[in-house]
Amino acid sequence: MPRVSEKYKEEKRQAILDAAAQCFAEKGYNETTVDDIAKASGTSKGSIYIYFKSKEELFHLLNEKRTEKYFEIKDQLKQLDGATKKVNHLFQYFLSGKTDEEDFNQIAVQFEFWIYISKGDHQKLFDERAERFTRFLEEIIEEGVETGEFREDVQVSEFSRLFWPLLDGIVLHLLFHKSEESHKSMLQLYHQMVLRYLLP
Amino acid sequence: MPRVSEKYKEEKRQAILDAAAQCFAEKGYNETTVDDIAKASGTSKGSIYIYFKSKEELFHLLNEKRTEKYFEIKDQLKQLDGATKKVNHLFQYFLSGKTDEEDFNQIAVQFEFWIYISKGDHQKLFDERAERFTRFLEEIIEEGVETGEFREDVQVSEFSRLFWPLLDGIVLHLLFHKSEESHKSMLQLYHQMVLRYLLP
Amino acid sequence: MPRVSEKYKEEKRQAILDAAAQCFAEKGYNETTVDDIAKASGTSKGSIYIYFKSKEELFHLLNEKRTEKYFEIKDQLKQLDGATKKVNHLFQYFLSGKTDEEDFNQIAVQFEFWIYISKGDHQKLFDERAERFTRFLEEIIEEGVETGEFREDVQVSEFSRLFWPLLDGIVLHLLFHKSEESHKSMLQLYHQMVLRYLLP
Amino acid sequence: MPRVSEKYKEEKRQAILDAAAQCFAEKGYNETTVDDIAKASGTSKGSIYIYFKSKEELFHLLNEKRTEKYFEIKDQLKQLDGATKKVNHLFQYFLSGKTDEEDFNQIAVQFEFWIYISKGDHQKLFDERAERFTRFLEEIIEEGVETGEFREDVQVSEFSRLFWPLLDGIVLHLLFHKSEESHKSMLQLYHQMVLRYLLP
DNA sequence: AATGAATGAGGTTTCATTCAT
DNA sequence: CATGAATGAAACCTCATTCAT
Incomplete structure (x- = not known):
């Protein structure tokens, strides 16, 4: 089907990416064959190589997409005023979103990817990724300290750096135990710990 | 009447396990071939299959070993009195121990294993594993609450369950960034957050 | 009524053939993909199959072209009188011509083609090809013997048959060593050997 | 069949090499699949990769073997005295040997290899190869000139360099036309031309 | 006539496991 | 018990050819 519209191509690309995410999440990167992805996306093996260079590239792209998704929230936060409100909104975001299967798959793929390239x-x-995330939070915490919302002795930089690994730990736990309920309860308690550390 | 002594066999088993841990840590489970393990352990491919059922079994056993190691500390803690002291000792343990390469390898293998079997x-x-770890901490926190060392409103069960994933997050970070220094700094701040949550 | 002129089509055909020769020479027949040819000729894969039946057909046609080129000289020789002069002119032709890249490419392709279909x-x-070349030379040698320019005991037929393989050997050498200088020096010495065999 | 004797392994290696030569000669390098070689040698595809790194390595080794074979004659020539005798013996060798199928295969493979790596x-x-062959002949021709067997004006170096390409041309012809008779006739005439060039 | 996405057979290579020695 | 050659399934990727647009 040549001379095909840009839109068609973009859709096909996306279909393959989705299929790959699905497969990787279900069976893991190594256990997934290119044939699996082809079948899941409803194309042929050969077509996949038209749209992507290799199986590994799919893995990479999937991870990048996931990272970008995290930063969507940044814009939402800008509109809020008050550091505490921002932190609260952040947790709200984490608590609300993770319901759909696709999101879940992305988490699985992401962790596997990290292990893979470690x-x-x-x-x-x-x-680079860590730095980006750290700076993102640093801005908020700094603001809170300056306005006096947060304690003066907060270790801004260290805390901003620690925040994400702790969150990753909770998400990792979700991956293993697959209990939405337990996950939310953990997020709430983590939220509480964070506030108790930050607030006077 | 066996041709070789039990002791010899046990040593050989261990050598293979060690070699496997090393290889898995360096190249990852999938990238490691049975030949790699054979070479690293100084035996032959065939011998590995005398002592172990499969490459996957090695992976499983390595993970179990790692879990056991975590509980070594339990005995140490019993001798201390005071929940705060115990919590402090726990962090002391984390801060002191992770220097040797072997330990580091085990972490890498463990995470990969989890992803693998997720x-x-x-x-x-x-x-089961989570339950075991949770109970371990619950005993300490409960004690602290009862003796009044810790705040009354501590959510004992939830906190005990959350504690380990957060720690895992920090260890995962170590796996990726490989900076001992950053790792220790994170542990210290985490320690502080925990205490601020627990102490009145 | 055709949409495009005959001339346009002929030019396109030629462009594809040239591109194919270039690609085959550079990367070899097997290593060259139809995509390579398409790109090099500035068309699409699909178009190539409009003008030619298959990749192999291109290979065949290219070889035929090369053979034809050899016979261009025949007309030039007719105008000369004297067998020695003709032989000398032949060598002159070989010595002068092979400078351009395209010619060089054709040689490479030709040999590969022969191996391919051997x-x-x-x-x-x-x-058939051998017979044609042999006869071409036979006419000259015969003339030389008859006029007494060449020795009487020249084995006309055998020599005419041998002449071309020897020349091929030199050209093959050029293909491998790619030294124009060495090639010319060889041609000159071969010329000398031929004359010493033919002349009284 | 482990712990297998060196002899067994050597034989197996050789069997695979022979099978490869056979296949390459019959179908060409590219048309030959590793499966073909496996079947022809009576092993499995996997085994081939125990003994050889790749299909290409087989190709390389086969060519080296062929080159070595050419130099077997060097020792025979040393025992003869007189440059003319040596040259004659050389041609005797070419004329006598090429009867068996294996030899024929080697020629085919060799030319294809050269084209391949050109x-x-x-x-x-x-x-390097050319240099080796040239020096080999140079010694003989030099001797002839010094003893006065050959003409004084022989261009020793140029001739020695030219000799082999011309011979290659004849062998190439054999590959294409597969006529033993025509091949021998060519060698004889070439012999004559060489002598007429060298002898006073 | 021109395009280039689609196809899928087929290529080379790897590797966990077995088993004869 | 120890060995490592043998196996063959399966992986990833390529590419000549077709055909809907």
Whole structure:
């Protein structure tokens, strides 16, 4: 089907990506064959290689997408005033969103991807991502300290850096135990701990 | 009458396990071949199948070992009196221990294993492990609340359940960023947050 | 009534052939993909199949073209009188011509083609070609013997048959070593050997 | 069949090499699949990769073997005295030997190999081989000139360099036309031309 | 006539496991 | 018990050809 519209191509690309995410989440990266992805996306093996360079590229792209998704919230936060409100909204966001299957798949794929590339020298990739997330939070915490909403002795930088790994721990737990309920309860308690650390 | 002594066999088993841990940590489970393990352990591919059923069994056993190691500390804690002291000692333990390479390898392997078995119905495995860890901490927190060391409104059960995933998050971070220093700094701040949550 | 002129079509055909020759020469027949040819000729994969039946057909046609080119010289020789002069002119032709890249490419493709079809029953193709070349030279040598320019004991038929393989050997050498200088020096010495064999 | 004797392994290696030569000669390098070689040698595809790194390595090794074979004659020549005798013996050798199928296969494979590697920068490989062959002949021709057997004006170096390409041309012809008779007749005439060039 | 996405057979290579020695 | 050659299924990826647009 040549001379096909840009839209068609974009849809096909997306269909393959979705299928890949699904497969990776279900069977893991290594256990997933390109044939699996082809079948799941309703195309042929060959077509996948028209749209993507390799199975690994699919893995990479899926991870990038996931990371970008995290930053969607940044814009929402800008409109709020008050650091506490922002932190609260952040947790609200975490608590509300994770219901759909697709999101769940993305988490699984993301962690597997990290483990996957933790071998080999992809240090930079990790560090950049961490830095981005840290700065994102730092702005909020700094604001809170300056306005006096938060305690003066908050270790702004250290805390901003710690925040995300702790969150990752909770998400990892979700991946393993697959209990939505337990996950939300954990987020709430984590929220409480964070506030108790920040608020005077 | 066996040709070789029990002791010899046990040592060989251990050598293979160690080699497997090393290889898995370095290259990942999938990238590691049985040949790699054979070479690293100084035996032959065939011998590995005398001592172990499959490559996957090695993976399973390695993970169990790692879990056991965590509970070594339990005995140490019993001798201390005071819940705060125990919590402090726990963090002391985390801060002191993780220096050797072998330990580091085990962490890498463990996370990969979890991701690996998060597909398929190994729910029970995870849940049992979580339960065990939770109970371990619950005893300490409960004690603290009862003696009045900790605040009355501490959510004992929820906190005990949350504690480990958060710790896992920090360890996962270590796996990716490989900075001992950053790791320790995170542990210290986490320690502080925990105390601020628990102490009146 | 055709949509495009004959001339346009002929030019397009030629462009594809040229591109194919270029690609085959650079990467070899097997390593060249139809996509390569499409890109090099500035058309699409699909178009190539409008003008040619298959990738293999391009290979065949290219070889035929090369053979034809060899016979261009025949007309030039007719105008000369004296067998020695003709032989000398032949060598002059070889010595002068092979400078352009395209010619070089054609040689490479030609040899690869021969090897390629030396499997399978294309005996006839070879034999016909050889016969044609042999006869071409035979006429000259015969003339020389008859006029007394050449020795009487020259084995006309055998020599005419041998002449071309020897020349092929030199050209093959050029293909491998790619030294224009060495190639010319060889041609000159071969010329000398030929004359010493033919002249009294 | 482990702990297998060195002899067994050597035989197996050789069997695979022979099978590969056979297949390459029959169908060409590209048309030959590893499965073909496996079947022809009576093993499995996997086994081939125990003994050889890749299909291409088989190709390389086969070519090296062929080159070595050429130099077997060197020792025979040493025992003869007189440059003319040596040259004659050389041609005797060419005329006598090429009867068996295996030899024929080797020729086919060798030419295909050369074409194959003429793309890519394997210049050195060619040059080294040419140098070796040239020097081999140079010694003989030099001797002849010094003893006065050969003409004084023989261009020793140029001739020695030219000799082999011309021979290659004849062998190439054999590959295409597969006529033993025609091949021998060509060798004889070439012999004559060589002598007429060398002898006073 | 022109395009280039689609196809799927087929290529090379890897590797967990077995088993004869 | 120890070995490592043998196996063959299966993985990823390529590409000549077709055909809907």
